[in-house]
Amino acid sequence: MSEYILEMRNITKEFPGVKALDHVNFKVKRGEIHALVGENGAGKSTLMKVLSGVYPHGSYSGEIIVNGVEQKYNHIKESEAAGIGIIYQELTLVKQMNICENIFLGNEYKKVGIINWNQAMRETNRLLKEVGLTDGPDTKIIHLGIGKQQLVEIAKAISKNVNILILDEPTAALNEDDSENLLNILRKLKEEGISCIYISHKLKEVKDIADTITILRDGKTIETLGNDETISQNRIVTGMVGRELTQLFPRKEHVPGDVVLEVKDWTVYNPEVPDKKMINNVSFQARKGEILGVAGLMGAGRTELMMSLFGAYGVKQSGKLHIDGKEVKIKGPRDAIAKGLCYLSEDRKKSGLVLGMDIKENITLASLSKISNMAGISANEEIKVSEHYVKALNIKTPSIEQKTRNLSGGNQQKVVISKWLMAAPKILILDEPTRGIDVGAKYEIYNIMNELVEQGVSIIMVSSELPEVLGMSDRILVMHNGHFTAELGWKDLQQEDIMHYATGGSIEETQERVD
Template sequence: MSDYILEMNGISKEFTGVKALADVNFKVERGEIHCLIGENGAGKSTLMKVLSGVYPHGTYKGDIVFEGNVQQFHKISDSVKAGIAIIYQELALFPDLTVYENIYAGNEVSRGGIVDWNRTIVQAKQMLRKVKLNLNPETPIKDLGVGKQQLVEIAKALSKNVKLLILDEPTAALNENDSENLLELLRELKDQGITCIMISHKLKEVISIADKATVLRDGKTICTLDASKGELVENVIIKSMVGREIDDIYPKRLRRKFGDRILEVRDWSAYDPQLGRQVVKKVDLHVKQGEIVGIAGLMGSGRTELARSLFGNPKAYRLSGEMLLRGVPVELRHTSDAIRAGIAYVTEDRKGDGLFLIQDIKSNLSAANLRDIASRGVINDNEEIRVANRYKDSLNVKAPSIEQIVGNLSGGNQQKVSLGKWLFVGPKLMILDEPTRGIDVGAKFEIYTIMNKLIEEGMSIIMISSELGEVLGMSDRVYVMAEGRIAGELPIEEADQEKIMQLATQ
C-alpha cells in the first residue's frame, strides 16, 4: 500500500471568474521526488500556493491531506509549522544580511527571548554542510552567486525541520554545473527521507531526477507518469502537456535564403569601467538578411555584454572597433539611435528589464514606440488600443483583454508581449537574449514559429541561448563565445553539441 505524505483532493480555485484550478487531484508518496509539469498557465504555481497557505483555506475548494490529517492552512506559517517549505524562482533572501541571518530569519535561535548569535552561527554551519556549501556563514548574501543563494534557501528550509520541500523552477537561473549540483543535492535529500516536489520546464531535468511527474493542463490533472514504468519519456511528456504531438520541437522554415549583410562588426571590443576589464574582446561578426545567427557560450562568456554593446551601449562600456549597418559605418551612442537604425533587443530578464509588470498589455506593447501613436505629445488612445489588439492577436497572447496586467500573465505570454513591444518599432535586426528562458515546451514552439515567420518576412535575428539544442535547432550559423571573444564560427551543417562545448571551454 502506498504511503502518501500529501494528497490534494478536488482542488478548485477561481480568480474573478477565471478558473485557475478545476477539481485537481495530486498525490505524492513519502520520500520521492515528484515533478509538477505543464505549460505556462496550467496551474502549477497556483496549486503550490494553495498547498503552502499563500491562498488560505476558504479561498479554494477541496481538501489538503498532509501526513494523514486534513489541513486548513490560513497563512504560510501554518504550512511551515506542519513541515512544508516552498522555494520560489525569485529567491526571498535579504541581500544585505549575512548567510546565517538569512537562514534563521523568522526562526531565530534564542534563549530567554534573546537571540543567541553564537549558537545561530554554529547551527548555520551545520545547515550549510547539509547542502554541501563550504563558505563563511558571516558572508553577506549579496556577495554570493545565484547558485549558492539557492543552496542557502534550501539550508533555510532544512533549518525548519522540513518534511516536504517544494521548489519552483529551481534551476531556471543557474548554469549547467550549478544545476547539476542542485539536482544531486535533491537526490541526497531524498536518501535522507525528505520528499521533494519540483516544478520545472526542463524536460531532460525532469526525466533525469523524477520518480513520478504529474501533468497539469488548463487547470486540470491530466495524468501522473511513473519513471519505474518507463513512462517518463520526452514524447509522452510533451503530448500530455500540450494535448498534441510535437514531432519536431524546432519547426522547420520553408526556405533558407539569405540577402546581403545587414550587420557587421570588426575588431569590436567593450571595456566595462565598473568591473575594470574587457567584457568583449576583438569580435568579428556578421549577420545576413533573413538569417538566424546563434550565439552560444557558457555563463559569463560575454554574450549579453556583446548584445548590449551593439544595442546603443546602455551600460556605457568603452567601445572600440567598427560597426556597419548595410555596409555603412555607424556609431550608435544611445538605445534610441539603435532603434532608429532598425535594431531591437529583447532582454534575457523580461521581469527586471523588459516589461512594466504593474502595467497592462496595452501600455507595454506601445512603450518602445509612443511616437507612432502620438500627436503633438498626446497619445492617441484609440490607436494604442488598435495596435495592442493587433499584436495580441498576431502573437496569440493568451489573456482576457489588452487591459490584463502583465505581471499576472504566464511566462510564455509575458515573453510574447516583450517580443511584440519590439516588433512595434519595426526593426530589421532583432537580438533575442535567451528568448525561451523559463517557458514551457508549447510556448517555446510558438516563439520558434514566430521567429521563423519574421525571418521569412526578411528580418534578421541574433539569438543568444544557453540551450544547445535550441541553438542547433533554430540557427543557420553559430558563433561560440569564450571569455569575451569569438572562439569559433560553425555553419549549422557542421555544428553539434560536442564541437560547441569544446569551443566554449577553450
Template sequence: MTMQSTILEMKSITKEFPGVKALDTVNLKVIEGEIHAICGENGAGKSTLMKVLSGVYPHGTYDGDILFQDQICEFKDIKQSEDLGIVIIHQELALIPELSIAENIFLGNEQANKGVIDWYETTSKAKELLNKVGLSESPNTLIKDIGVGKQQLVEIAKALSKNVKLLILDEPTAALNENDSENLLNLLIELRSQGMSAIIISHKLNEIKKVANSVTIIRDGQSIETLDTADITEDRIIKGMVGRSLTNRYPDREPKIGDTFFEVKNWSTYHPLQSERQVVKDINLHIRKGEIVGIAGLMGSGRTELAMSIFGKSYGKKTTGQIIKDGQTLDLSDVNKAINAGVAYVSEDRKEYGLILMDDIKQNITLANLKKISSNQVVNENEEFVVAEDYRKKMNIKTPSVTQIVGNLSGGNQQKVVLSKWMFSEPDLLILDEPTRGIDVGAKFEIYTIMNQLADQGKGILVISSELPEIIGMCDRIYVMNEGEITGEVEKSEATQETLMKYMTKSRG
C-alpha cells in the first residue's frame, strides 16, 4: 500500500495575545484527500489556528512552522495562502448581498481582459461552478434573494474558482437547517472523491462522524489527540474536548415547582411584511414558578416569532391575545414595558440583538438595568465594575478583565455576557432562544447549571431549542409547535425524541 502523502503539517504553533496564550505548541497533520475535523470547546483555539494557517495572522506573529505540500510557508496575508490553494470559509459568510452570485464568486478575481470584465466568461464559468456544487440558481440572482444554505454553496463555488486544494470550513452548518446541512455534507464527500482535502471545524458531532476521516481535538490551546475513523465516537470526542467524560450532559436537579404565574392566552400574530400571513396561531401556554418549560419545533415552526411577539411585541403585526402575570393582565406593547414587567428575552442571534460588540463586558452586562447602578441618571462606574466582576466570576466568563471588548470573546463567553445582562435585569420570566447554539459542550453545561439555579430561585424559564436532547434533558414540561400552532404538550417523564418529532411534524387539523 502506498504511503498516503501529507498535504499540510503545522508544527508547534504557538500564538499569544496580550495576557492570553491562545495556542501552545499545537500540531496538526492533514493527509491529502481526507476530510479532517477539528473539535474543541469555544475559546480552545480552533479559529485562531485557522487564522494562522490562512495568513490572517501573518508569519512573524506566531511561532512554529507551516508546511504545505512539503514547502515551508510564510504567509504575509490571505492572498498568499489562497494563491497556493488554501481557502477558508468563515462562519460569518463574506458575501455581498447586493451583488449577483456570479459577481460574488469572482470578486477580487474578476474575469477580465485588458481591465474590462468579460461578463460572458464570468457567467459561463459561474454556471460551471454552480453545477459542481449542485446549485441550480441563475448566476445573475442576487445573494440577498437566496437562503443561507444556498449562500454557503456559493462560498464553496467561490473557493473552487480559486483552484482550492485545501478547503477550510468554520462551523459550516451552524446556521443551516437539516436539509441544507445534509446537502452540504454530501457535497464535501463528493469533492473529497474528486481529490480535494478539507478541514472542518464543527460542534455537531453527528456530522463529524458522517464526513470526517480523522479528528484532531484541541483543548485550552493545545492539540490533545488525533483520532482515526475507527475511533471516532461522540463520547470519545467529548471526553477529549472537556477532559472529562460527560456521562451526564445535563446537571441534576430536583425541581421545586410552584403555582402558575405567567399565562399566554389566544395569542396570534401576523408576518410584519406579508400582512395576510399568520405566523403564530391562537397559542395558549402557562408557566409555573421554578419551572423550566421547553418549546420544541422545526425551523420555521414559529417558536422565535412567538417569543419575540410576547417580549414587547418585538416581532409581528396585528398581534392579539392576552398575557397574564400573577393574575394581572399585562400591557407588553414595547420592550421597555416587558423588561419593567419582569420579562427578559435572550435572542438566538446574540450578535444582532443581544450585545453591543464594540462595547466592553461591563457596559453590556448593565445595559438592561442601568437604573440599578445610577443615581440622577448618572452611571456609577465603580458599581458597574463590581457588578460585572461578580457576574464574570459567577458565570465563569473566560477573560482577563471586564474591560475587554465583547467582540473579542468566543461565542460561549459572549453568550454568558448576554445571560448576565438579562439576569441583572432581575426578570421573573426568562425566555431563552437557542441559548447554547454554536457553543461547545463544556460551556453548555455551565449555562444549564445557571438555568437550574434561576429556576431554583423561583423564576420561570421558557427555552426554545432545536436540540431535542437538550429540551428533554433540561425541561420539566415541553410544548411542541408546528406551523405556528401548539401541536402537543409533553411532561418530562414522557418526553422522548420520537414523541417530540411526531408532534413537530404533525398539523393540528
C-alpha cells in the first residue's frame, strides 16, 4: 500500500482566458496534516474544487488517485463516497435548524421514507463528543458562535466517514481561543488516521499545525516542504510571492493632526433584541493622518460600534458624534458618506460588493453623482475613473468589466477600497481589512493605508490579528463587552497586553503584573 492516500498528477484547469491550474502535482500522506498555501489566485481553491468534484471529470486534465484507485468524479456526492470531505470558508449551515438536522441534512437515517430521529440524535451526540462540543444536538445553529459552528461543520464531515478532510481558511473568523481549539481537534483527527488538507493565510498556524507544506504560485506547484525548525515563515512567504518580503508591516512614522472624529457617550442597542445594550457609553477621538487600531475579541462590539457610527446598525442610540468639530446626525450610510465617513465592511462579499456587477460598477457605486450629469451616468467617466483605480491599486484583472465574483479575495478587497477612495473620505473605517487575503496582497493594502494617512485621511482599523494591530497602528483602543478598556501606544507593547485588556483586565492589574 502506498504511503500516499492522495495523489493529484498534472492537474490542469482552464477558464476562458485564464489557466487557473498548470500541471499541478500534489500528494498527501496517510494521517498527516498537509498545508496548502499561496497568494489569492494561486489556484488553491480551484485545486480543491477539482478534488472534491465541484469541477467534474472532463472539465480538467490530469489524474486523481485516492487509495490507489483513479477517481473520475461527476459531482461532489461521488467524492464524498470516496472519503473526501470539504469545509468551505463560508459555512454552509442552515441557522434556523438544529445541530442534528444540519449534520444529517441530505444524508438522513431513514427507512421507507421515514427519518429515524432517535438514531440521528444518538449519532450526533457521539460526533459532538468527538469534536469536543458540549451543546445538545437540538441546539439551533443561530444560538452558536462561529467557533462552535466550525465544529458542527467538522462533525458533519466526519459523519460521512471521511478519510481526507479539506479545510479552507477555517480560522479566518475565529478568535485565538477558538482557533487553538480547532487546531487541537485537527491534531486529534490526525491521531485517528484522518488526513487533513489545511488552507490558510495565517502562516503561524501553518507552522504550528502542518506536517508538510505545499506552495502554489500562479497555478503551478512551486515546492513541497517538510515542516521543521529550518522552515521559517519568511521562507514560506518567499515561495508564495516569488520574492522576499523583508518587512511584513511597512510601518511609517505618522504625525497626527487635528481631531477629525469625536464620539461622546455613545450607546447602542441590538435591533434584534432591543433590550440588549451592545455599545455602552463609548467615547473616543480619531485624528487626521493617523491609524487608530481597534482590538478586541469576537463579540466585544467592535463591528457594531463602527456600523452604528456609519448609520447601518442599532436602535435607541444616544450620544454625540462630531466631525471636524461640528455635531452631526447620521441617519444612514448615505448621510455618513456625504459627511466624509466611510466604512469598509468585514464581510466584503455580503456587504462590500455586488458580486454580480463588474469592477467598474462596484468602484463607482457609492459616488454615482461624481460621474453623472443631466443625461445620467457618463459611461466614459465611469471607465476613466475605474481604470485609474485598477492601475493605482494594482487590481489584477483582464478587464474592468470582469465580474467581481470572479476575482481573488485580495483583488475583491482592492475593489472595495477603490469604491471608498473615490468617495474621498475624511475618516475611513477598515473592518478586518486583510481577512482572508494573502501576505502579498496584505502588504499592498498596508501601503495604501500609509499613502492615505500621508494625505491626511484618518483611518480606524478594526482587526482580530494582533500582529497587524501592533504592526500598523499609531494608537490602539481595546474593546471588551461593549466598551473600551484601554488606550495604548504601539511602542513597547506586547500581544499579551492587548489580550489582557480584551478579556476585561484593568490598567491597575496590568501595572501589578508588570511590577
